[in-house]
Structures are given as C-alpha cells and as structure tokens.
Amino acid sequence: MTTPLVEMKNVSIAFGGVQAVDNCSIELHAGEVVGLLGHNGAGKSTLIKMLSGAYKMDSGEIHINGEKATIHSPRDARDYNIETIYQTLALADNLDAASNLFLGRELTTALGFVDDDRMEAETRKIMARLNPNFRKLKEPVSALSGGQRQSVAIARAVYFNAKILIMDEPTAALGVHETAMVAELIHELKKQGLGIFLISHDTREMMELCDRVAVMKNGQMVGTERVEDVTEDDILSMIILGKNPREAA
Amino acid sequence: MSDQSATAPKTPKRGFLATLEIDTRLLGMIGAFVLIAVIFNVLTEGRFLTPRNIFNLTIQTASVAIMATGMVFVIVTRHIDLSVGAILAACSAIMAMTQVRWLPGMGLEIGHWAIPWIAILAGIVVGGAIGAFNGWLIGYLSIPAFIVTLGGFLIWRNVGWYTTSGQTIGPLDKTFMTFGGINGTLGGQLSWALGIVCIIAAVALIFNARRVKVAHDFPVKPLWAEVTMAGVAAAAIAGFIAILTNYSVPERVVARDPSRYGCEVAEGCTPVYGLPISVLLLLAIAVAMTIIARRTRFGRYIFATGGNPDAAELSGINTRMLTVKIFALIGVLCAISAVVASSRLANHSNDLGTLDELRVIAAAVIGGTALSGGIGTIYGAILGALIMQSLQSGMAMVGVDAPLQNIVVGAVLVFAVLIDIIYRKRLGAK
Numbered sequence: 253m254t255t256p257l258v259e260m261k262n263v264s265i266a267f268g269g270v271q272a273v274d275n276c277s278i279e280l281h282a283g284e285v286v287g288l289l290g291h292n293g294a295g296k297s298t299l300i301k302m303l304s305g306a307y308k309m310d311s312g313e314i315h316i317n318g319e320k321a322t323i324h325s326p327r328d329a330r331d332y333n334i335e336t337i338y339q340t341l342a343l344a345d346n347l348d349a350a351s352n353l354f355l356g357r358e359l360t361t362a363l364g365f366v367d368d369d370r371m372e373a374e375t376r377k378i379m380a381r382l383n384p385n386f387r388k389l390k391e392p393v394s395a396l397s398g399g400q401r402q403s404v405a406i407a408r409a410v411y412f413n414a415k416i417l418i419m420d421e422p423t424a425a426l427g428v429h430e431t432a433m434v435a436e437l438i439h440e441l442k443k444q445g446l447g448i449f450l451i452s453h454d455t456r457e458m459m460e461l462c463d464r465v466a467v468m469k470n471g472q473m474v475g476t477e478r479v480e481d482v483t484e485d486d487i488l489s490m491i492i493l494g495k496n497p498r499e500a501a
Numbered sequence: 502m503s504d505q506s507a508t509a510p511k512t513p514k515r516g517f518l519a520t521l522e523i524d525t526r527l528l529g530m531i532g533a534f535v536l537i538a539v540i541f542n543v544l545t546e547g548r549f550l551t552p553r554n555i556f557n558l559t560i561q562t563a564s565v566a567i568m569a570t571g572m573v574f575v576i577v578t579r580h581i582d583l584s585v586g587a588i589l590a591a592c593s594a595i596m597a598m599t600q601v602r603w604l605p606g607m608g609l610e611i612g613h614w615a616i617p618w619i620a621i622l623a624g625i626v627v628g629g630a631i632g633a634f635n636g637w638l639i640g641y642l643s644i645p646a647f648i649v650t651l652g653g654f655l656i657w658r659n660v661g662w663y664t665t666s667g668q669t670i671g672p673l674d675k676t677f678m679t680f681g682g683i684n685g686t687l688g689g690q691l692s693w694a695l696g697i698v699c700i701i702a703a704v705a706l707i708f709n710a711r712r713v714k715v716a717h718d719f720p721v722k723p724l725w726a727e728v729t730m731a732g733v734a735a736a737a738i739a740g741f742i743a744i745l746t747n748y749s750v751p752e753r754v755v756a757r758d759p760s761r762y763g764c765e766v767a768e769g770c771t772p773v774y775g776l777p778i779s780v781l782l783l784l785a786i787a788v789a790m791t792i793i794a795r796r797t798r799f800g801r802y803i804f805a806t807g808g809n810p811d812a813a814e815l816s817g818i819n820t821r822m823l824t825v826k827i828f829a830l831i832g833v834l835c836a837i838s839a840v841v842a843s844s845r846l847a848n849h850s851n852d853l854g855t856l857d858e859l860r861v862i863a864a865a866v867i868g869g870t871a872l873s874g875g876i877g878t879i880y881g882a883i884l885g886a887l888i889m890q891s892l893q894s895g896m897a898m899v900g901v902d903a904p905l906q907n908i909v910v911g912a913v914l915v916f917a918v919l920i921d922i923i924y925r926k927r928l929g930a931k
Contacts, residue, residue: 344804344813345808345809347801347808351801355813360798365792
C-alpha cells in the first residue's frame with residue numbers, strides 16, 4: 253500500500269480532567285474521503301483540531317507523507333497544505349469576502365501594503381467557479397446568507413491549493429440545493445487527488461460521500477470501515493454502542 | 502448556494518448620496534458638528550465661528566484627538582485603555598525632566614538644539630514601553646485590559662509625580678514649545694503651500710483609485726460623482742486653510758519679536774498664524790493611522806480580531822503579539838499628545854491630562870467605534886473629539902456653569918451611543 257497522506261498515531265489530548273481524545277489513530281490517503289462519525293462530544297472535532305493546529309496534542313505523532321510533522325499552530329498546518337473549514341466557519345463578520353478569504357495570507361503590493369483590488373479580483377475568480385451567483389463582494393460577510401458564508405469558507409480552503417482538507421459539518425447549516433453543491437465539490441476535489449476528512453452527523457450522507465468512515469465514542473476510536481463493507485445499521489450501532497459489530501461476530 | 506441578489510436588477514436605482522458612496526454616519530457626524538457650531542454661533546452673537554475661535558478649537562482638540570486615533574484600535578479589538586491620561590502625564594514628566602534638569606545637568610546648555618529632540622525621543626520610548634508592558638499583561642498573561650489599565654491609571658500618573666517630586670517643571674525648551682499651538686504656526690504662505698499640496702494629493706488619490714478599479718474591471722462611480730467628491734475635498738481643505746490664515750497675529754504680540762513674524766517693525770505689519778504645528782501633527786497622524794487601518798496587514802488583523810477573535814487565531818494571526826503592538830502604539834501616541842499638551846501650557850504640571858482617558862474614549866465612541874469590537878474609523882474619532890471640544894468651549898463661551906457643562910457632555914455621550922445603536926439596527930448590522 254502507498255504511504256498515507258496523513259497518519260495520526262496514538263494521539264491523545266486532555267482538557268482539565270477530561271480525556272477528550274484517547275490514544276486514537278487514523279489514516280488518510282490521497283484522493284480519499286474519510287468520514288468521522290460519533291455523538292456530540294465523542295472527540296471528532298477535537299481530533300481534527302490537532303491536525304489543523306488549533307489544539308496541541310499531549311502525546312502521539314502526526315505523519316504527513318510518511319514524515320513526522322510538528323503542528324503547533326494553524327500556521328504550521330497551513331505550511332503542510334492542510335486547510336480547514338470549521339463548523340463555525342471562522343469568518344470575521346465585519347470584513348468582506350475577500351478580506352476573509354485572504355485573512356492571514358494577504359496579497360501585498362511592492363510596498364508591503366495590502367492589495368485589496370487584487371484580492372477582490374482573485375475572489376471574483378474563485379467565486380465564479382464555486383458559487384456563480386455570489387455578488388456581495390463589498391459587503392461584510394455578516395450581511396450574507398448561510399450558504400454564501402459557507403462558500404466563502406470553502407473558497408478560503410480551496411484557493412490555497414490544499415492537499416489535505418478538513419471539513420467540520422460543512423452542510424449543517426445548508427439547504428438541500430446547497431448541500432448538493434458541497435457534495436459535488438467534494439467529488440471534484442477528490443478527483444484532483446486531495447485527501448478529505450469529513451465530519452458529520454448525517455450517517456446516510458456520509459455513506460454516500462465517504463470511502464471509509466471512522467467512528468468515535470467517548471474520545472476513543474471504535475473502528476474504521478470501508479463503506480461498502482458495512483450497512484448504515486452497523487455504523488449506527490458503532491456510534492451508539494461503541495462496539496464494532498463485525499469484530500463481535 | 503443560491504443568492505437573493507441574483508434576481509436583483511443589475512443597476513438598481515440609487516440615491517444621490519448612495520451614488521457618491523459617502524458614509525452616512527460620517528455625514529451625520531458632520532451634520533451634528535455643524536449644528537453645534539451654528540447654535541453656539543447664534544448664542545454667542547457670532548463669536549463662535551470666528552477664525553480666532555476655530556483656531557483655538559483645533560489646538561485644544563489636537564491632544565485628545567491624537568490619542569483617540571489609537572483608542573480606536575484598542576476598542577476595535579474589544580479592549581479598553583483607561584490609562585492614557587496617566588501615561589500622558591508620565592511621558593510629559595520624563596520629557597520635562599529630560600529637557601529642564603537631566604540634560605542640562607549632564608552639561609548640555611539650556612537652549613542647545615538637541616535638547617528638545619532627545620526629550621521627545623525619551624518620551625516616545627517611555628510611552629511605547631509602558632504601552633507594550635500593558636499589552637503584554639493583557640495579551641500574554643490574559644489579565645483583562647480594563648483591570649490592567651485601571652491599575653495603570655493609578656500607577657503611571659504617580660510615576661510621573663514621583664519623577665518630578667510633584668513640582669511643576671518649566672519653562673520648557675523654545676523649540677519644544679512650537680508643538681503647543683499658538684507658539685508654533687506655519688504662517689500664511691507655508692499654510693497655503695501645504696493646503697495646495699493636500700488638494701493635489703486628494704484629487705490624485707480619488708482618480709488613482711478609479712483608475713485601478715477600471716484596470717480590474719470593477720464597477721466605478723459615475724465620473725460626475727468622482728468630480729463632485731474631489732471638488733468637496735478641495736473646497737474643504739481650502740476653506741480650512743482660509744479660516745486659519747485669516748487669524749492675524751495681534752500687533753502687541755508682533756511687537757514683542759517682529760523678526761519672528763517676518764516684520765521689521767510691528768506697525769503696519771499684519772502677519773497671520775496659519776496652520777498650527779500641533780494640528781499639522783494631528784493631521785499627519787490621522788493619515789498614517791488611516792493607512793495603517795486600511796492598507797496594512799497589522800490594521801487588517803486588528804479589525805479581523807475585533808470581528809472574530811477565534812477566527813483570527815485560526816487564520817494564523819498571533820493575537821497576543823497583536824495586543825502588545827496595539828497598546829505600544831497607543832503608548833507612543835500618548836507621548837506625542839504629551840508633547841502637544843505640555844508645550845501648550847509651556848510647562849509640565851502633574852495634573853496634565855487628568856480625565857483625558859474619558860475624553861479619549863468618549864471621542865472614539867461618539868465617532869462610531871463600537872465597544873463590541875470590529876467597527877471604528879480614525880476620522881470618526883477625530884470628529885468625535887472635535888464635537889466634544891466644541892460643546893465644551895461653546896458652553897464656556899456662552900457662560901454655562903461648570904457643573905452643567907459636564908452634565909451636558911455626559912448626556913451627549915450616552916445619547917450619541919443610543920443614536921449609533923438605533924442607526925445600526927436600521928442597517929440590520931449588529
């Protein structure tokens with residue numbers, strides 16, 4: 253088998269006395285979508301935030317392309333071409349779409365000033381691809397609809413040539429039509445060879461979008477299965493009971 | 502991901518003001534200022550809007566307005582700084598001691614050309630260091646800004662007091678005092694030269710921005726709107742200079758030192774004051790701070806952090822270091838204000854800048870800076886400072902009792918924020 257794009261090995265983190273993620277391991281290959289399932293508080297978001305640099309793990313290792321990676325901050329993660337679309341979208345509501353898209357990575361002029369015009373032009377280009385109806389470029393993102401805000405967050409991840417994409421509940425706030433667009437985008441990015449971690453509560457959606465699903469409960473990894481090997485009921489019992497039915501059998 | 506605006510007509514009908522793309526809030530504040538000026542002008546039978554009073558208003562506003570530009574950044578990032586008046590006093594004490602005691606004590610003669618500049622440098626270093634220290638306590642040790650600067654409010658003024666042993670230090674250096682207003686003005690010719698340069702710069706900026714937009718195929722305002730804006734800007738600058746150059750130096754003042762005003766004898770010579778250096782300093786700082794706010798990463802991160810601190814951090818912004826920089830910046834501005842404030846009075850006294858923290862915060866807030874973070878403008882804060890100062894001096898001219906003056910200023914502050922909240926609700930923003 254080829255070297256995995258991402259390999260998280262025996263990762264743990266605790267907050268106060270709570271072991272939020274306990275000795276979990278997970279792999280992600282190029283061109284693969286891996287879904288993370290589990291109840292609220294199972295540790296999915298926490299696990300993924302250690303990869304995106306938002307949290308610093310207590311123990312364990314992360315390997316990117318087979319090499320050991322040190323990720324202590326979101327900036328480190330970006331250096332490894334890891335981009336994240338957070339559940340909260342992580343947008344500065346008072347700024348416009350272009351400022352948000354380039355936040356922390358502004359394009360600058362020769363004199364070192366931020367180049368708003370060039371950033372706006374780039375934003376127009378990528379938005380034309382992702383969401384052709386997007387026109388409110390001059391307004392703060394607080395004035396946008398949920399779908400539009402989501403597309404700004406997605407554009408931010410896609411624009412910078414991510415190799416590893418983390419999507420934390422990307423469709424939670426979206427309507428049917430918009431959800432379909434996100435699904436289409438995931439397929440397209442997968443074809444381009446990106447590795448995608450997807451977090452969601454919607455088991456059916458995950459069965460359609462993912463190649464493999466990993467189930468977590470109480471901070472521990474219950475198991476990882478290829479979607480064609482399991483039924484939706486198997487997954488549900490893993491989520492609820494915390495046991496892999498195939499192992500039990 | 503559908504979009505309602507997709508169904509909207511491509512070129513919706515827009516009003517006159519919308520086409521000009523003028524901030525309605527700015528317009529409202531200018532309106533409020535004009536209203537105050539006109540009312541006081543009527544009440545004082547025309548004394549409020551004389552060149553002399555407008556000149557005085559600008560120099561009285563300068564010190565608070567300089568600090569208010571820095572307060573915008575502090576409040577935008579959801580912090581507060583209650584210690585600006587105290588930092589001003591500490592910096593003023595250091596600068597006064599440097600020029601009157603320490604440097605002469607080290608052998609530099611009083612009146613030596615280097616003394617004022619060393620003193621100013623010392624003040625700026627001290628102000629920046631105090632601010633950076635505050636910022637470090639807030640950013641890295643996570644002590645709330647309110648507490649750190651409330652402590653600083655007590656600490657720094659008394660550091661100044663301790664430094665001077667409570668004495669009034671003066672007279673200050675002659676060159677130093679040119680930053681104080683009436684002792685340092687550009688005169689007629691230089692003021693007009695500067696005004697013309699500013700007009701050319703403003704017109705060039707407006708049309709350069711248009712050219713860049715056209716180059717990127719962005720929508721632009723109609724040409725008549727750009728021309729109107731350029732005309733308004735030019736007229737405003739010219740009008741301002743015209744007023745200030747209409748204030749002539751009284752003959753008895755010229756008589757004291759005719760050569761200073763370019764006269765051989767006082768009689769028959771009517772020089773004008775023109776633009777005060779302190780106001781020039783304020784304008785330069787306003788331009789620099791506006792560029793920082795709009796055109797630098799530092800400014801972008803300030804507004805992003807104010808809008809959503811978590812998002813800023815997840816975008817890789819070092820919000821702790823940002824806090825240190827913001828407070829260091831306001832510390833430096835306090836030192837510059839200290840130059841203006843102490844040189845206006847010709848000496849340093851320990852109560853310099855008392856209650857300035859409240860005036861500065863009020864100026865920023867009246868100028869539309871939201872305490873919830875993320876929103877605020879530099880020009881707004883300066884206009885806010887000007888409105889406060891106009892109210893205060895107008896009431897003094899009319900002869901309103903001191904307690905009533907403060908009551909009115911306090912009420913105006915609360916009322917201004919109420920208007921702001923209503924305005925924002927109308928807009929549908931937070």
